[in-house]
Amino acid sequence: xAAAAAAxxxxxxxxxxxxxxxxxxxxxSAVRVVTTKNVVHAALYLVVVLAGVAALxxxxxxxxxxxxxxxxxxxxxxxxxxxxxxxxxxxxxxxxDLDNDQRIASAVVSLxxxxxLGWALGDAFGxxxxxxxxxxxxxxxxxxxxxxxxxxPFEVISILLLxxxxxxxxxxxxx
Amino acid sequence: MHLNAFLLLAxxxxxxxxxxxxxxxxxxxxxxxxxxxLNAVNINLVAFGAFHQSIVGHIFxxxxxAIAAAEVGVGLAIVLLIYRNRHSIDLSEVDLxxx
Numbered sequence: 001x002a003a004a005a006a007a008x009x010x011x012x013x014x015x016x017x018x019x020x021x022x023x024x025x026x027x028x029s030a031v032r033v034v035t036t037k038n039v040v041h042a043a044l045y046l047v048v049v050l051a052g053v054a055a056l057x058x059x060x061x062x063x064x065x066x067x068x069x070x071x072x073x074x075x076x077x078x079x080x081x082x083x084x085x086x087x088x089x090x091x092x093x094x095x096x097d098l099d100n101d102q103r104i105a106s107a108v109v110s111l112x113x114x115x116x117l118g119w120a121l122g123d124a125f126g127x128x129x130x131x132x133x134x135x136x137x138x139x140x141x142x143x144x145x146x147x148x149x150x151x152x153p154f155e156v157i158s159i160l161l162l163x164x165x166x167x168x169x170x171x172x173x174x175x
Numbered sequence: 176m177h178l179n180a181f182l183l184l185a186x187x188x189x190x191x192x193x194x195x196x197x198x199x200x201x202x203x204x205x206x207x208x209x210x211x212x213l214n215a216v217n218i219n220l221v222a223f224g225a226f227h228q229s230i231v232g233h234i235f236x237x238x239x240x241a242i243a244a245a246e247v248g249v250g251l252a253i254v255l256l257i258y259r260n261r262h263s264i265d266l267s268e269v270d271l272x273x274x
Contacts, residue, residue, distance in 0.1 A: 015176050023184045030188050030211055034195030039203060046207050049188070053214045056181065060225045065217075065236050072240050077210065077247050084203045084251040088258040098201045100267050106197035110190040117186040121179055130176045130225055142237070145230045157241050164245035168252035174259075 012132075019059065026052035037094045039085050043078055050074050060130075064139040181222035189215035202254045202264040206247060213243045 029048035036042050050073040057066035091097070146154050188211055195208025217236045224232020258264050 012176065016180075019176065019180060023180075026184065027187055027191075030191040033207055033211065034191055034199065034204075039201060042204055042207055046210065049211065050214065053218060056184075056218060057221055059176075060181070060221050062221050062224070062233050062236075065221060065233055065240075068237060068240055069217075072244055073210070073214075077244060080247055080251055081203060081207060081210075084206070084254055087255055088203065088264045097265075098204060099198050100200040103198045106194050109197065110194035113193060114186060114190040117190070118183060121182045121186060125179050125182065128178050128226075130178055130222075131228060141230050142233055145234055146237075150234055153238065157238055161241055161245050164249050168248040171249070172252035172255045 015059065019056075022052050022055050022059075037096060037098060038092075039098070040082070040092060043082050043085065046081070047074055047078055050078070064142050178222060178226050181218055185215040185218040185222070188212075188218070200266045202257065202266055203251075205266065206250050206254070209250075210243065210247070213239060213246075 026049050029045040029052070032045040033042050033049065036045065050069065054066045054069040054074075057063070057069060085092075192208045192211030192215065195211065196205050199205050199208060217239050220232045220236040220239065222232075224230065224236075254264055257269060261268065
């Protein structure tokens, strides 16, 4: 019993170590995404943040979502954003013309929001733990749940994706 | 692991995204900031799914990923149209509806 508890504590320390490294990398990269003076660098820092999110999903035992995150976000959305950068001839290289003149006000707003959210989360969840023996959420369970309980939302979202992509083509084509 | 470790990191990412959406004037960078916000929400959904031992958080996170893909597609199409009409994607110049 004591050995199991010690092993659990070791696992917890290990988890916090991994989490700390990932979280630090994500926080630094997220700040760089919104402050860097280079559009392409911002996209590359965004890749670091998205990969960190995928790593957190693995840590939370959500392996299917981690794979989807890598495929859809890093594989498709970042490439789409880079295409947008290219097609709009955004300044490649350093430029000081990416921020508007309300940086101070934006920083105040977001710091205030962070304070409110931090206080609310600390107040609501305090030091509650995730269940230590959390069973791994298998991909098969995700599939079963989608096709049993969430069939109609799933179909609606496929129609939505189709409509959005057709709409994007219609908006962006030259005629 | 504490639940709040994930929630506070997500809150930080969310606020960074809000700052970026407010302070950037390049439209592509605003879209990137919105991706940060959506990812913060997704971390929350998956963390609560793990907390409550429920699969529903995962399903909602998947739906949010699909919505994000649709959003960035339409958003970039609009940005391209603005660029074609005005030869600039400076959002502070897009003020046609300003009173």
